[in-house]
Amino acid sequence: AYYGTGEYEKALEVLDEGRANADDTYYEKYEELYNDAETKRDYYTLIASAEENVQAGQTEAAEADYLSAIEVDPSVDDAYYSLTDLYFDQGQYDKAIQWLNTTGYEGEYTYTVKHELELRCQLAKLYTMMQKKDYAGVLQWFKNESSALGLSDDVYYQNGQISGFIEEGSGVILSLNGIYVGEITENWRNGKGVQFGNSYTDGYTVTDGNWMRDKANGQCTYSFVNPDDKTENYTYKGNIKDNYFDGDLTYDTYCRDGKIRTFSIHADSGTFQCIRVEGGQYVYGESSDNWYVYGNSEESLENRRIWSLY
Numbered sequence: 001a002y003y004g005t006g007e008y009e010k011a012l013e014v015l016d017e018g019r020a021n022a023d024d025t026y027y028e029k030y031e032e033l034y035n036d037a038e039t040k041r042d043y044y045t046l047i048a049s050a051e052e053n054v055q056a057g058q059t060e061a062a063e064a065d066y067l068s069a070i071e072v073d074p075s076v077d078d079a080y081y082s083l084t085d086l087y088f089d090q091g092q093y094d095k096a097i098q099w100l101n102t103t104g105y106e107g108e109y110t111y112t113v114k115h116e117l118e119l120r121c122q123l124a125k126l127y128t129m130m131q132k133k134d135y136a137g138v139l140q141w142f143k144n145e146s147s148a149l150g151l152s153d154d155v156y157y158q159n160g161q162i163s164g165f166i167e168e169g170s171g172v173i174l175s176l177n178g179i180y181v182g183e184i185t186e187n188w189r190n191g192k193g194v195q196f197g198n199s200y201t202d203g204y205t206v207t208d209g210n211w212m213r214d215k216a217n218g219q220c221t222y223s224f225v226n227p228d229d230k231t232e233n234y235t236y237k238g239n240i241k242d243n244y245f246d247g248d249l250t251y252d253t254y255c256r257d258g259k260i261r262t263f264s265i266h267a268d269s270g271t272f273q274c275i276r277v278e279g280g281q282y283v284y285g286e287s288s289d290n291w292y293v294y295g296n297s298e299e300s301l302e303n304r305r306i307w308s309l310y
Contacts, residue, residue, distance in 0.1 A: 003033060008041035043073045050082065062086060084117060088160075093125035116162055119149055123157040127172055130181040135196060135206060136227060138179065142198040151176055156187060188214045199307065202226050203233075207306055209240070216240045222306045230254065236265075236306075244270030244305045251285055251293065261287040272301040 002011035015034050050065035063086060069079040080100070087096035100118055122145065129137045151174070156163045158171035166184045173180040173189065182193020189195070189211040197205035209220025216222075220240045226232040231254045238249030245267035252262050263285035266273040272284035272295070281294040284301055295301045 003037055003040075006040075006044070008037045008044070011037045012041065039073050040076075043069050043076060043079075046072065047078060047082070050079075054086065059086065059090065081117065084121070088121055088124065091124075091128070093121050093128070096121045097125070115149075119155065120157070120160070120162055122149065123155070123162070123172055123174060124160065126174065126179055127157070127181060130172075130179065130194060130196065135204060135225065138196050139198065139204050139227065142178075146176075156184075158184075182211065190214075197307070200224075202228070205307065215242045216306055217242060220306070238265075238267075240306065241269065244303075245272070246270070253293075255291055261289070261291050263287050263291070263293050265293075267304060270302065270304050272304055274298070274301060 002008070002014060012034065015030060015037070018030075046065045046069035050062045050069070053059070053062035053065060063083065066079045066083040066086065069076075070083075084096045084100045087093075087099065097118060100114065100121070122141075126138060126141060129135075129141070155174040156166050156171060157174065158166050158169060163171070166187055168185050170182065171184045173184065173187075177199050178195060178197040180189050180193055180195040182189065182195075183191025184193075185191070190213060191211060192209070193211050195205075195207045197207070199205070203224055203226035206223045206225070207216055207220060208222075209216060210218030212218075217240060219238070221235060221237050222240070223235040224233060234251065234253040236245065236249055236251055238245065239247035241247075245265075246269050247267065249265045249267060250262050251265050252260055255261050264287075265285040275283045275286065275292075277283070278294075281296065282298060282301055283292045283294045285293040
C-alpha cells in the first residue's frame with residue numbers, strides 16, 4: 001500500500017520490520033518489491049534535490065541530479081522530461097531535442113506528450129534563427145528536420161508554449177511550407193511581422209513588413225533568395241495591398257553585367273504600369289542608368305503579388 005502511494009521509505013520500514021519479526025522466513029517474493037522500493041526512493045530523492053537546485057538557480061547541480069536519477073532508474077521518464085525542460089529554459093534547444101530523441105527509455109508519458117515537447121523545442125530553435133535573420137538555417141531546418149514532426153495543420157506558439165489560439169501579441173505560426181514570426185491577433189498575422197516561405201525547390205522567400213488579417217498590407221520588403229545562384233535573387237520594396245503590389249515600388253536584382261541595380265516600378269492593385277512597348281517587350285521598370293525590366297505580354301504585367309504560405 002505504501003509502495004502504491006509513493007511512500008517508499010515507509011514501505012521499506014514495514015518490510016524490514018516483517019523480516020525481523022515474522023515467523024515465516026519465506027519472503028523471497030517480496031525481495032523484488034523491496035529492491036524496487038529502494039530504487040524508487042533513491043530516484044525521487046534525486047528528483048527532489050534537482051527541483052530544489054532549479055529553484056535556487058543551481059542549474060549545473062540540477063543537471064547532475066537528473067542524470068544521476070536516470071542512472072538509478074532509466075525506466076522512469078520524469079527525469080528525462082525535466083532534463084529536457086532544463087535545457088529548454090537555458091536556450092540549449094539542440095541539446096534538449098538531442099536528449100529527448102536519443103534516450104531509449106519506456107515510460108508513462110504518451111507519444112503525444114513527447115511529440116509536443118519536441119515541437120516546442122523546435123519552435124524555440126526556429127524563433128531564435130528568425131530573430132537572428134538566419135534564413136539559411138531556417139531553410140536547412142525545413143529540408144532536414146521538419147518532416148520528422150509530421151505536421152498537418154498550422155501550429156501556434158507564444159511565450160515558449162504551444163497554443164491552439166493566440167488572442168493577441170507576438171508569436172509564431174508554423175506551417176508545412178514556412179514560418180511567420182511577429183504580431184498576431186486571433187490567430188491572424190496582424191501587425192509587424194516576418195514570414196519565411198519554403199514554397200520553392202530552388203530557394204525561399206522572406207516577407208518583412210505590415211500584415212492585416214493574414215495578408216501583407218502596407219510597406220513591406222519581399223525577397224526571393226536562391227542560396228546556390230545569387231543571380232536569381234531579387235527584392236521588392238514598397239506598398240502592398242492584400243498581397244498585391246500597389247503604388248510606388250523599387251525592384252533590386254542582378255543584371256547581365258553582374259551588378260545589382262534598382263528599378264523604379266509603379267503598380268495598381270497588382271498590375272505593373274507599362275512605361276512603353278519596345279520591340280514587343282512591355283517595359284515596366286527602369287534604373288537610373290537606363291537598364292530596364294519588362295514582360296513579354298500585357299498579361300504578364302498583371303496579377304503581380306507576393307507568393308508565400310497562403
